[in-house]
Amino acid sequence: MKRRNFIQMGAAAAGFTLAGVPLHILAAGKSGGVINAVVQPEPPGLMLGITQNGPTQMIAGNIYEGLLRYDEKITPMPSLATSWTQNSEGTVFTFKLKQGVLWHDGKPFTADDVVFSVDVFLRKTHARLRANLASVESIKALDSHTVEFTLKYPFGPFLGIFEVGSMPMVPKHIYEGTDFLTNPANAKPIGTGPFMLKEWVKGSYIQLVPFDKYHVKDMPMVESVYFHIIPDAASRAAAFESGKIDLVPGGAVEYFDVQRLAKLPGAAVTTKGWEFFAPQSWLWINNRKSPMNNIKFRQAMMFAIDREAICKVAWQGFAKPATGPFNSNIKFYSTDVAKYPRNIETAKKLLAESGYKGETLRLLPLPYGETWTRSAEILRQNLQQAGIKLEMVATDVAGWNQKLNEWDYDLAFTYVYQYGDPALGVARNYTTANIAKGSPFNNVEGYSNPKVDELFDAGAKESDPEKRKAIYLQVQKILLEEVPVAWLYEINFPTLYRTKLNNIISSGIGLNDSLGGAFIS
Numbered sequence: 269m270k271r272r273n274f275i276q277m278g279a280a281a282a283g284f285t286l287a288g289v290p291l292h293i294l295a296a297g298k299s300g301g302v303i304n305a306v307v308q309p310e311p312p313g314l315m316l317g318i319t320q321n322g323p324t325q326m327i328a329g330n331i332y333e334g335l336l337r338y339d340e341k342i343t344p345m346p347s348l349a350t351s352w353t354q355n356s357e358g359t360v361f362t363f364k365l366k367q368g369v370l371w372h373d374g375k376p377f378t379a380d381d382v383v384f385s386v387d388v389f390l391r392k393t394h395a396r397l398r399a400n401l402a403s404v405e406s407i408k409a410l411d412s413h414t415v416e417f418t419l420k421y422p423f424g425p426f427l428g429i430f431e432v433g434s435m436p437m438v439p440k441h442i443y444e445g446t447d448f449l450t451n452p453a454n455a456k457p458i459g460t461g462p463f464m465l466k467e468w469v470k471g472s473y474i475q476l477v478p479f480d481k482y483h484v485k486d487m488p489m490v491e492s493v494y495f496h497i498i499p500d501a502a503s504r505a506a507a508f509e510s511g512k513i514d515l516v517p518g519g520a521v522e523y524f525d526v527q528r529l530a531k532l533p534g535a536a537v538t539t540k541g542w543e544f545f546a547p548q549s550w551l552w553i554n555n556r557k558s559p560m561n562n563i564k565f566r567q568a569m570m571f572a573i574d575r576e577a578i579c580k581v582a583w584q585g586f587a588k589p590a591t592g593p594f595n596s597n598i599k600f601y602s603t604d605v606a607k608y609p610r611n612i613e614t615a616k617k618l619l620a621e622s623g624y625k626g627e628t629l630r631l632l633p634l635p636y637g638e639t640w641t642r643s644a645e646i647l648r649q650n651l652q653q654a655g656i657k658l659e660m661v662a663t664d665v666a667g668w669n670q671k672l673n674e675w676d677y678d679l680a681f682t683y684v685y686q687y688g689d690p691a692l693g694v695a696r697n698y699t700t701a702n703i704a705k706g707s708p709f710n711n712v713e714g715y716s717n718p719k720v721d722e723l724f725d726a727g728a729k730e731s732d733p734e735k736r737k738a739i740y741l742q743v744q745k746i747l748l749e750e751v752p753v754a755w756l757y758e759i760n761f762p763t764l765y766r767t768k769l770n771n772i773i774s775s776g777i778g779l780n781d782s783l784g785g786a787f788i789s
Contacts, residue, residue, distance in 0.1 A: 299489040301788035303769065305515035305779075306504050307474065307495040314465060314474075315454040316436040317385070318393050325433040326517060327474060327495055329780035331372075332459035333437055335363055335382070336430035338776040340543045342599070342688040344427050345775070348377065348437060348460065358422035358731035365413040369483045371439045372458045379409035384440035393448055400429045400692065403729075422731040425599075425689035431544065432461075432781050434687070462488040462784030471497055482784070489787035501637055505529060514769055517779055518542065518761025523584040523639045526762050536767050539586065539760040541778020546595035546693070547761065549587070549683035551647070551754040554675065556714045559624045566751035568618035570608035572654035573647060579757050582642035586762050590755040593694055593747045597758075598686050600727075600740035606748040615654040628657040632672075632680035635665050643756075644681060672708035683759060684709055688776070690740050691728035698752060699724050715752030 311323035316332045335349040344352075349363040369377040387407045390397050403423035408416045419426065429435055437460060442453045457465055462484070463476035474495040478488045496513060498504045505521045507513040508529055518539075521529065530537035551569070559565045575589035594601040633644035648658050658679075663671060671677050686693030696702050699721050702711040720743060727739040763779065765772055770789055774782045 299486070299787060301490050303490055303493045303515055303783070303786065303788070304513050305493060305495050306498060306507070306513055306517060306520045308498070308504065308517070308520040310471065310497045311474075313454060314457050314468075316433065316457070316459075317389055317438045318449060318454065320394065320396070320433060325777075325780050327476070328436075328457060328459075329432045329461075329777065330463045330476065330493075330783045331457050331461045331465060332432055333461045333781075334430050334432035334435050335365075335437070336427070337781060338428075338431055338544050338688070340540065340776050342428065342544055342597075342776055344430070347432075348382075349430075352427075354427075358424075358426075359419045361417045361419075361426065362410070363415045363417075365415065366483060367413060369460050370481050371442075371460055372464050372479055373439075373442075374481070375439065375441055377437070377439075377460050378412045379415045380412075381437055381440045382415045383407050383409050384444060385438045386435060389438050389443055389448060390435065394435075397429065397434055399696075400425075400434070421729050423691070424728055424730050424733075424736050425691045428687065428689045428692055431777055433777065461781075463493065466492070473497060476783075484784070488784045490783075493783055501525075508532075508535075508764055514766045515772065515779075516764040518763050519636070521764070522637060523582070523586050523762075526586065526764065527584060529764055530762075534767050535764065537762045537764050538773065539762050541763065541773040541775070541780075541782070542759075542761050543597050544688050544776035546597040546686040546688065547683050547759040548590060548593075548595045548686055549681070549756045549759055550590065551756060552672065552677065552680040552682055552712050553751075553753050554678050554713060555752060556675065557678065559622055559627070560629075560678065562622040562624075563750055564618045565622035565624055566754065567608075568615045568622060568624075568654060569651060569656070569754045570751055571611045571618065572615035572656070573608075573650050573754060573756070574610045575757055576610070577650075578643050578646050582639055582646060583757065583759070586760045587757040588760065590757050592744055592755055593698065593753075594690060594740070594744060595686050595758050597688075598693070599689050600737050602741050602744055604741065605744045608748075610650075612654055619655055624656070626655075626657060628659050629678040630661045631658045632661050632663060632668060632677050634681040634683070635663055635668050640681060647756075669708050672712050673706050675705060675712065675714065679754075680712075681756075682708065682712075690743070691724070695724040695728065698747060713752050715750075717746065717750065720746055 307323050313319040314328045316328040333348050337345045337347045339345055348366055350366050352363045354361045371377055403419045404417055405420045406418045410416050439458050442458055443451055462482045464479050466475040466477040468474045476493040498507055501522050505525045508516050553560045553566055555561050579587040579589055591603055592605050634640040651658055696710055698715055700716040703714055723739055723743045727736050730736045768788050770787050772786045774785045
């Protein structure tokens with residue numbers, strides 16, 4: 269059977285290089301020091317196989333590891349796997365694991381841990397991965413450091429599901445035969461990553477310290493990382509300004525503060541490290557109800573919205589207008605689709621043709637701070653200028669979740685991650701099978717088109733990139749014509765940091781798996 273080798277381990281054992289030079293060489297004589305970061309909000313837990321919200325991933329992604337990492341082009345890089353091959357049909361993938369890797373309790377990491385993690389633990393605890401594993405027929409340990417995944421059918425984005433937040437490795441010897449949700453190790457995570465949990469003072473800070481037997485030479489290169497829990501955005505901004513905090517992740521301070529803070533002496537800002545997640549914001553439109561069930565009404569909304577103004581005013585330039593359902597960072601994104609430049613006259617014309625009778629619609633802002641409130645206010649003005657009557661309905665996070673879970677809304681702000689590939693992070697929002705109450709992140713709008721379902725299914729099962737590209741171009745054209753949701757902007761989350769911090773972002777998921785390679789100059 270013909271096999272194709274995709275990648276071999278490079279100069280640095282886990283892909284931590286700068287311009288091809290291993291970081292332990294660049295940082296020679298510069299190790300030590302403490303990084304003080306912000307985490308917002310406080311995570312509910314750090315067992316990454318059970319809890320996958322953003323704050324958990326940012327911290328625990330440096331405690332646990334996946335088989336692969338990804339660069340800013342979403343190209344796979346080695347991590348716990350040093351190399352991998354696939355057969356010509358795209359149905360058998362074989363991973364060679366790194367030798368000499370230890371869990372934090374000193375036990376060796378082996379192929380049995382991979383099989384247990386993926387086929388037993390995560391199939392039960394990780395809903396997003398479970399869906400991505402629908403194509404997997406079997407997972408076998410061929411020897412202590414070789415794992416074979418056999419698929420039922422080709423799954424185009426298969427090599428994109430191995431990052432630490434999507435598929436964290438967990439220790440079989442700790443979890444096998446236990447209640448995964450109540451295992452005591454959940455409170456004291458045991459991974460293979462560069463850092464270990466030292467202390468968690470609830471409401472105050474989470475401290476990570478280096479794993480002294482980490483499998484990458486001379487890493488990590490700092491003495492400790494503190495994630496400080498600071499309740500409000502103004503206080504977080506003040507903590508960075510005063511020097512108490514060195515590192516502020518994207519979204520932790522209001523965007524109108526970012527440029528000011530970045531101009532402080534010894535401070536900088538970057539939008540790198542979000543390429544894999546590709547955050548995309550849109551307005552949920554409840555397709556089940558009139559007038560939102562009319563395509564012309566939804567098209568009118570698209571023409572009425574001033575995306576440029578929202579990006580410039582509310583987001584202070586840290587967002588750019590979305591052109592459709594695909595974020596421009598993910599595979600098979602195309603601009604060869606219908607365009608919706610702001611045009612109030614066109615919006616009014618379509619509104620009249622839709623038969624809209626002037627009823628008042630409920631608009632739910634996203635309760636994540638002032639930036640989202642300002643975005644909602646601009647959008648409300650835009651739609652009202654076209655003749656759509658709106659009532660703003662304020663909620664807290666729990667209330668926002670509940671209303672979307674129960675489809676109790678007319679229009680609602682959201683943003684989701686797209687995970688580098690349309691089969692992983694786009695299809696779930698538009699396919700009929702994902703219309704189900706209880707989640708604010710599936711097909712909440714209730715859109716259903718059998719042709720779109722067919723195309724997304726074909727795109728996922730096709731392994732040829734050119735054929736996938738053609739399939740997803742069809743999908744984008746249909747969705748841009750039928751406008752199931754109103755696409756708003758791609759979010760470029762800014763990370764604030766002290767310039768004394770080096771290499772804080774070395775992958776397409778940024779802080780979530782990069783701190784092992786960070787050093788202080």
